[in-house]
Amino acid sequence: MKPCNARVLLVYHSPATFVMNDYRILSRHFQVRRFQWRGKKDLPRLAKFVLKSDIVLSWFAADHAAAAVALSRATGRKSVVIVGGVDVACVPELGYGQMTRGAHKRFLTKFALKKADVVVVVSRFIKDEVRSIAGARQVHVIYNGVDLTMFRAGEKEKLVTTIGLATRRGMVLKGVDIFLKVAESVPDAKFVVIGPHEEEIKGPDNVCFTGKIPHREVARYLSRTSVYCQLSYRESFGMGVVEAMSSGCIPVVSDRGALPEVVGDAGYIVPYGDVNAAVWAVERALQAGEDDMEKARQRAAMFSLERREDALVELLYDLLSG
Numbered sequence: 633m634k635p636c637n638a639r640v641l642l643v644y645h646s647p648a649t650f651v652m653n654d655y656r657i658l659s660r661h662f663q664v665r666r667f668q669w670r671g672k673k674d675l676p677r678l679a680k681f682v683l684k685s686d687i688v689l690s691w692f693a694a695d696h697a698a699a700a701v702a703l704s705r706a707t708g709r710k711s712v713v714i715v716g717g718v719d720v721a722c723v724p725e726l727g728y729g730q731m732t733r734g735a736h737k738r739f740l741t742k743f744a745l746k747k748a749d750v751v752v753v754v755s756r757f758i759k760d761e762v763r764s765i766a767g768a769r770q771v772h773v774i775y776n777g778v779d780l781t782m783f784r785a786g787e788k789e790k791l792v793t794t795i796g797l798a799t800r801r802g803m804v805l806k807g808v809d810i811f812l813k814v815a816e817s818v819p820d821a822k823f824v825v826i827g828p829h830e831e832e833i834k835g836p837d838n839v840c841f842t843g844k845i846p847h848r849e850v851a852r853y854l855s856r857t858s859v860y861c862q863l864s865y866r867e868s869f870g871m872g873v874v875e876a877m878s879s880g881c882i883p884v885v886s887d888r889g890a891l892p893e894v895v896g897d898a899g900y901i902v903p904y905g906d907v908n909a910a911v912w913a914v915e916r917a918l919q920a921g922e923d924d925m926e927k928a929r930q931r932a933a934m935f936s937l938e939r940r941e942d943a944l945v946e947l948l949y950d951l952l953s954g
Contacts, residue, residue, distance in 0.1 A: 638952055640664045641685035643678070643700045644692070649847070650716070650776055650871070651691045657777070657941040658689075662948070669696035679703050687712060687948060690744070693719040693751075694730060694737070697744040705747060710951050713748040717868020717889075720745075720761045726805055726865065731765070742766060750951055752944070754869045755890035772947060777940030778874045780932060782848070785880030785925060786855030790821045792914055793857040793881070795850070795872035796864070798829040798841055807863030807886060808833075810907060814861070815839045817911045821918060824857070826850055854879035859917040862891060863902075863910055870894045878932035880925040882917035884910060898931035 640662040644651045647668065658664050667674075667681050672695075682688055682703040689712040690697035697713050704711035719741055721729025730741050745751055745766035753759045754776045762771050792815070796806030803809045808825055812835040815823035822838055829841040842853070854860070860876030860883050867873075867889040874894065877883055883899030885891040892901050900913035917924075 636662060636949075636952075638662045638687065638948070639685045640948065641667055641681050641688045641700075643667045643669060643688060643690040643696050645669055645694065645696055648691075653777055653779070653937060653940075654689075654691070654714075654944065657937060658944065658948075660941075661945050662687075669699070672699075675699055682707055682709055685709055687951060689714065689948075690748075692716050693741045693744040695740050697748075698740040701744050701748050704749075710750075711748045712750045712752060712948070712951070713744050714752045714754075715745070715758055715762055716754060717758055720758065720765055721866065721868070723805075723866055727801070728805055728866070745769075750947065752947070755893055757890040757893060758868055774940060774943045774947070775935050776869050776871060776874075777937035778871060778878065778932070778935050780874075780878045780936050782851045783854060783875045783878035783932075784851075785929070786852075788858045788880070789856045790918060791824060791853075791857045792818070792821050792859045792861060792918070793824045793826060793853055793876070794861045794863070795826045796862075797827050798825050798833045800830060800833070802828070803833065805865050807861070807865060807904075810863040810886075810905060810910060811861050812836070812839060813907045814863075814910045814914055817907070818914055818918075821914075824853060826853060850875070851879070854881060857881045858920070859884060859914055861910070861914065862886070863904070864888055864891065865904065867891045874932050874935045877928040880929055882920045882924055882928055884913040884917055894935070896931055898928045 687710045688700045688704045690700045701711045719730045722731035752772045759771045794811045796808045816836045824840045826842050829843045860881035862885045886904040888904045902909040
């Protein structure tokens with residue numbers, strides 16, 4: 633599609649990688665301005681930005697999205713809300729999700745979802761959650777896009793990797809606790825946990841904790857990794873899984889959230905919390921051949937930035953045309 637002069641305002645709390653990816657791909661087609669919301673004090677300034685826009689697109693259905701949608705409706709602008717997962721999650725046992733944070737927060741999320749012109753979600757799993765909150769309205773599934781050019785297979789080692797939080801509060805959510813138990817049962821392989829690490833979190837001798845590292849260093853680890861695990865309690869999409877599959881890793885994931893949807897038949901799906909099943913899957917995956925690696929790479933191609941760009945741009949053009 634040719635670029636047009638439509639003005640798109642991108643509203644967000646945090647400039648996460650996937651938010652900035654959308655900023656870059658939309659900027660190839662529209663005049664895009666960014667607005668980072670820091671709280672209610674930004675409301676007058678946001679109103680001025682909305683008045684100078686044709687479409688107001690908010691990443692995550694939280695307070696900033698509710699404000700952006702309300703201002704869009706008041707001024708006759710079109711509004712889009714992209715739901716990432718945490719904004720509609722309700723996992724009180726882990727203290728996780730916008731829907732666990734009180735009636736006021738829940739009201740703002742519901743308002744944004746019900747009143748936006750268009751709601752976009754990153755997986756079918758999240759689509760079902762949005763409908764349980766906002767009713768049977770139309771919801772568009774546009775999968776997250778991953779820059780697959782960064783993630784290529786290198787010389788593989790007997791290496792099993794996960795990306796997650798090795799912290800007291802985060803390790804259950806991301807399945808790091810289960811990953812460490814799997815490592816204990818497969819002592820002849822090396823296991824790596826990529827992500828923030830608290831020193832009191834320990835693992836067996838064959839586990840390495842990298843701490844938080846740059847994205848390009850993550851890509852280098854994945855290029856050497858044979859098996860990638862995401863044994864999460866909940867996962868709204870699974871960016872790390874796609875990056876790993878693009879790197880030729882065989883995925884072993886839990887049966888929670890969007891993980892089965894992302895992996896399909898390109899890896900192993902095990903019951904959440906079943907350590908024996910995860911050990912069996914990791915041992916099988918370590919024996920995988922080139923055909924299995926190629927199958928994982930082809931699966932990852934379904935989630936390229938180019939596919940997301942095409943779908944998102946088409947949706948905005950349709951919205952502009954009424």
